Amino acid sequence: MPDMRFSPPNPLRIADRTSGLNAVRVRSHNERLVLSMLLRNGNISRLKIGESSGLSAQTVSVIVRSLEKEGLIVSGSAQKGRVGPPTIPLSLNAEGAYSIGISIGIRKTHVVLINFLGEITAHSQFSHEFPGNDIVHPDIFVAVEELLSKLSVKKRERVAGIGLALADTFRESEALNVLRELLEKEFSLEVFIQTDITSAASGESMFGKAKNLENYLFFYIGAQIHSRLVLNHQILRSATSATYDGGTLELEKRLGSDNLSINELEQLTEQESQHSKDLQEWTEQCSALIREKLRDASQFVDVEALLLSSYIPNTMLQNISTALVLPETGPEVVVSELTKAPKAVGAASLPFAGRFML
Amino acid sequence: MKNLLCYGDSNTHGQIPGGQSTERFGPDDRWPGVLARKLGSSWHVIEEGLSGRTTVRNDPVEGKHKNGRRYLTPCLQSHAPLDLIILMLGTNDLKRRFWLTASEVAMGISCLVHDIKELAPGPAGRVPEILIVSPPPMLNDLKEWSAIFEGAQKTSRELAMAYEIMADSLEVHFFDASSVCVSAPEDGFHMDLQAHHLLGEALAQEIVNIGWINDN
Numbered sequence: 169m170p171d172m173r174f175s176p177p178n179p180l181r182i183a184d185r186t187s188g189l190n191a192v193r194v195r196s197h198n199e200r201l202v203l204s205m206l207l208r209n210g211n212i213s214r215l216k217i218g219e220s221s222g223l224s225a226q227t228v229s230v231i232v233r234s235l236e237k238e239g240l241i242v243s244g245s246a247q248k249g250r251v252g253p254p255t256i257p258l259s260l261n262a263e264g265a266y267s268i269g270i271s272i273g274i275r276k277t278h279v280v281l282i283n284f285l286g287e288i289t290a291h292s293q294f295s296h297e298f299p300g301n302d303i304v305h306p307d308i309f310v311a312v313e314e315l316l317s318k319l320s321v322k323k324r325e326r327v328a329g330i331g332l333a334l335a336d337t338f339r340e341s342e343a344l345n346v347l348r349e350l351l352e353k354e355f356s357l358e359v360f361i362q363t364d365i366t367s368a369a370s371g372e373s374m375f376g377k378a379k380n381l382e383n384y385l386f387f388y389i390g391a392q393i394h395s396r397l398v399l400n401h402q403i404l405r406s407a408t409s410a411t412y413d414g415g416t417l418e419l420e421k422r423l424g425s426d427n428l429s430i431n432e433l434e435q436l437t438e439q440e441s442q443h444s445k446d447l448q449e450w451t452e453q454c455s456a457l458i459r460e461k462l463r464d465a466s467q468f469v470d471v472e473a474l475l476l477s478s479y480i481p482n483t484m485l486q487n488i489s490t491a492l493v494l495p496e497t498g499p500e501v502v503v504s505e506l507t508k509a510p511k512a513v514g515a516a517s518l519p520f521a522g523r524f525m526l
Numbered sequence: 527m528k529n530l531l532c533y534g535d536s537n538t539h540g541q542i543p544g545g546q547s548t549e550r551f552g553p554d555d556r557w558p559g560v561l562a563r564k565l566g567s568s569w570h571v572i573e574e575g576l577s578g579r580t581t582v583r584n585d586p587v588e589g590k591h592k593n594g595r596r597y598l599t600p601c602l603q604s605h606a607p608l609d610l611i612i613l614m615l616g617t618n619d620l621k622r623r624f625w626l627t628a629s630e631v632a633m634g635i636s637c638l639v640h641d642i643k644e645l646a647p648g649p650a651g652r653v654p655e656i657l658i659v660s661p662p663p664m665l666n667d668l669k670e671w672s673a674i675f676e677g678a679q680k681t682s683r684e685l686a687m688a689y690e691i692m693a694d695s696l697e698v699h700f701f702d703a704s705s706v707c708v709s710a711p712e713d714g715f716h717m718d719l720q721a722h723h724l725l726g727e728a729l730a731q732e733i734v735n736i737g738w739i740n741d742n
Contacts, residue, residue, distance in 0.1 A: 173640050174633065177695030215737025225655055225736050229699045233690075246731070256735050 198223060200526045202231050203260070206241060207525065208379050211257035232258065239326070240264040240284070240524070260284050265326050265524070266319065268312055268357070269516025271333040271364055271509065272305075274391065275427070278512035279311040281318065286375025286517065288508060290315045304347045309354060316355065329358040329519030333367035333511050336394060336411055360518035364511040365394040365410075368477055369403045370521060371514030376477075376506045383471045385499070387458055388510075389478040389485070391417045395461055399469065401526075414457045416480065422446045430481070437483045451484070455491035462499070477504035479511075528738065530565075531572045531605055532558040533598065533638075534614040537661060537717050538575025544669070544712025547577060555719055560726025565733065572605050580618045581634025587623065594634075598641055606647035607654075610733065613638055614659040614703070616685055617715060620678035628684035632692040639696050655736060657699040659729070660686040662707055662721065665714035675715070682715075701732050 201221055206212070218228045235241045242261040246254035265284040270277065281290040292311040316324060330351055338344065348359045362370070369386040372378040378386070378398070386396040386403070392415040397404045420428050423443055428436075436447055462474060474494075478485050482503070489501045506513055532538050540556035542549040553559045553573075562571035578588045582595040590596060594615055602608065615638075619631040639656055648654035664682040668675050686702045693700035706728040707721035717725065 174636070176629065176633075177636075177691050213737055214735055215739070218737055219739075224697070226697045226699060229736060230694050230697055233700065234694070243735075254734065255737070256731070 195524065196231075197526070198227060199231050199235065200524060202228070202235065203240065203524045204526045206258060206260045207374060210259040211244060213255040213257055215255065217258070238264075262287065263323065263326070265328045265520065266323060267328045267516040267519045268315060268330045268355075269333065269367075269509075269512040269514065269518070270308060270312070270330065271367070271511035271515050272308075272335070273364070273511070274335070277305065277308060277311075278509040279308070279315060280509055280512040280516055281315040282375075282513060282516045284520070286371065286513065288513065290318050291509060291512075293509070304343055304350065308347070309350070312351070312355060327357060328523050329360055330355065331367065331515035331518030332359055332361045333364035333515035333518075334361065336363050336365055336409070338363065358519065358522075360522050362515070362518055363405070364514070365396060366403050366405055367514030367518060368510045369396045369398060369514065371506060371510060371517040372475060372477055372504060373398060373401060373403070374517045374521065374525070375513070376475075376504055377502050378473075378475050381473050381475070381502075383469065384473040384475050384502075385462060385465055385471050386475050386477065387461075389415050389454065389476065389480060389488070391415050393454065393457060397465060397469065397471075412457055412461075414453055418453070419447070419450045422450055430479070433484065434481045437481055437487075447484075451487050451491050454488045455493075458488070459492060459494070462494075471499050473500045473502050475502045475504060477506065477510050479507070479509070482507050527568060527570055528609040529570045529572065529605065529607060530561075530610045530612065530733070531574060531601070531608050532561070532612045532614070533594070533601065534575045534612075535579040535618055536575065536577035537617065538573065538614055539577050540575065540722065541577055541716055543710035543716035543718050551719060551722060555722055557717075557722045557726035557729065560723050561730050561733075564727055564730030574601055578618055579615060580624070581615050581631060582637045583619060583624055583634070585618075585621075585623075592618070595637055595641065598638055599645060602642065602645055602647040607649045608647050609649060609738075610655045610657060610736075611642055612657045612659060612729070614661055616689070617661050617664075617682070620664075620681055621674055622676045622678070623674075626681070628681050628688040629691075631681075631685060632688035635689060636692050636696060639692075639698055655699060656696075657701060657729075657732070657736075658689050658693045659701045659703055660689040662704045662709045662717065665709050665711060667711070668714040669712075671713060671715065699732070699736060701729060 202217060214228050214232055218225050239261055241258055244257040246256055248254045262283045262285045267282055269280045276293055276295050279292045280288050283289050292314055294307045296305055351359050365388050368388050378384055382400055384398050386398055388394045393412045395410045423446055436443055476485050476489055485503050489503050492501055540551035558571050558573040578592045579594050580592055584590045585592040616631045619626055635658055642656055643653050646653045664679045666679055690700050703725055707724040709715050710718035
């Protein structure tokens with residue numbers, strides 16, 4: 169019988185490092201586990217990683233060395249502990265990976281470039297006359313090229329992929345296939361497709377205030393109101409629609425406008441105006457709907473928090489949160505801090521989730 | 527108190543580059559000594575460096591006792607329980623008489639790791655932490671050693687990669703000495719005083735990074 173102990177070792181992991189990020193390799197579960205832990209908590213030691221993951225010190229050592237050489241994580245300077253010798257904290261390397269996120273809306277398309285920590289390093293947007301779902305806008309390619317050109321050649325190689333967020337109702341279509349193929353061909357990047365609401369929840373779970381929330385209800389206030397249930401960090405979507413009237417379309421109807429810009433929304437909140445009453449009523453209506461959906465969900469699951477996300481000004485979102493008035497025993501209400509293009513940032517989180525995280 | 531064994535060759539023994547084989551740096555200037563000072567009183571550092579020691583080869587010239595595998599088990603049992611074992615070997619495997627590739631030398635290291643795991647000389651019979659250190663590569667001019675190490679310079683530069691691949695597959699710790707120090711020009715493959723200090727300090731940080739639960 170051959171002694172397996174003395175057969176040559178598998179050089180895959182090490183030999184791969186020289187070829188950069190784009191090498192197609194299945195990342196091991198344990199590597200994803202360590203990266204996910206570092207995403208949720210920066211500045212933790214190898215000891216802490218071992219304790220929380222249950223991996224042995226030697227396994228952690230091998231993984232950390234590999235990720236460090238790949239440039240995905242960095243070690244900080246030694247921290248003097250209260251007892252014992254100083255320890256070296258580890259974090260994700262902000263410049264270790266980049267991602268492009270595209271969110272195609274009804275009137276507008278947002279394109280963002282984010283770094284490994286989810287920070288927007290470049291942002292571009294354009295309006296379109298027709299809903300973005302059914303046709304391929306050439307402006308998308310211009311925008312992606314523009315954002316990628318902001319990266320040096322070396323950093324360009326560290327782009328993990330393109331995330332594409334589409335309206336909840338999107339279906340496989342010829343236009344979508346063309347768009348995906350053209351993006352992949354033009355930029356030599358893998359394209360990840362998801363609904364925009366699930367994308368926004370993903371961005372929130374990876375980079376936002378939901379980082380450390382295992383179970384929560386996610387609400388996105390857009391033209392309409394949408395919801396998702398997140399259990400054990402997994403974003404669930406039911407087969408039936410989780411979209412309700414009462415979003416900004418409703419507000420526009422109340423105010424007699426057909427397209428409220430961000431500036432107009434901001435002005436609404438800033439001053440006492442003839443619309444204050446309408447705005448107040450709309451806020452009440454939003455929170456009533458969210459309360460109702462929370463009550464429905466609570467019959468089946470116990471969520472620790474309720475997260476509100478939107479593109480509307482943060483004060484408006486805060487007002488909806490305040491109007492919710494949940495019982496003390498109810499879940500915590502969290503207002504998102506990802507206010508700039510949350511769907512596009514969420515789209516950009518998809519390649520990271522697919523390639524690096526659990 | 528934690529126990530640490532430094533198992534190596536002349537570069538652990540502290541042989542002075544270009545000096546007589548009997549000339550040795552003082553205990554405070556050899557890397558295990560530097561390491562001990564850096565780690566502080568909670569660590570007991572055991573030096574075990576033998577000049578000419580190979581990983582697993584019987585040396586037909588210098589004698590069978592230079593075979594690192596032969597002495598490893600009694601050495602581990604003498605000093606058990608051990609929390610950490612550092613293996614820094616391989617330079618002597620590069621002698622012309624053995625004529626080996628880097629991955630063959632790494633394979634020798636793997637034998638030692640397997641022996642340690644089998645014996646499990648850690649606290650309460652556990653497998654201790656194991657740290658493989660690849661020695662600094664040789665310089666091109668090996669002076670009077672040139673014939674003995676003929677053709678070894680290139681292989682010595684390949685050791686780090688071969689060791690790291692091995693360490694990964696065995697899931698043990700790894701450190702590349704060439705990331706902090708170089709061989710001395712006096713003979714081209716021994717470490718001088720400065721190299722010993724740099725290596726000792728770097729290894730101390732490396733050991734702390736492993737992360738140890740305070741048991742006192």
